Amino acid sequence: MTARKISAHEDRFDTKGVTIAFTAPTPHQPGLVWACADHPDPDVFHPIDEAGLAEAQAFCADCPVRALCLDLGQRRDEYGVWGGVLLENGKPQSGIPRRGRPPKVA
Numbered sequence: 838m839t840a841r842k843i844s845a846h847e848d849r850f851d852t853k854g855v856t857i858a859f860t861a862p863t864p865h866q867p868g869l870v871w872a873c874a875d876h877p878d879p880d881v882f883h884p885i886d887e888a889g890l891a892e893a894q895a896f897c898a899d900c901p902v903r904a905l906c907l908d909l910g911q912r913r914d915e916y917g918v919w920g921g922v923l924l925e926n927g928k929p930q931s932g933i934p935r936r937g938r939p940p941k942v943a
Contacts, residue, residue, distance in 0.1 A: 861912040870901055871900070873900070883917040883918070884917075884918065887932065889933075890932070893921075898921060905920075906920035911929075
């Protein structure tokens, strides 16, 4: 079996992260104010309990770019709180996942 020759272009740009960055770039317009840009603790947007989720959602509640943030998070398959919504792999979640094995359902 012979290996296929990979061009320099394919080697650099054939990753999911680069593809997503080109298809869903973060807009840097002078009029857009991202409330979370200067937050002292960015880990608040990756909550581990319901209280942390409520704190992140409260912070996002008055953000002027909330809808744009949520759209970016979904298109990029992100994790954490984006636009006040908890995402896992770009999909909205109803709450923080519980640790351990899920209960058996008969």
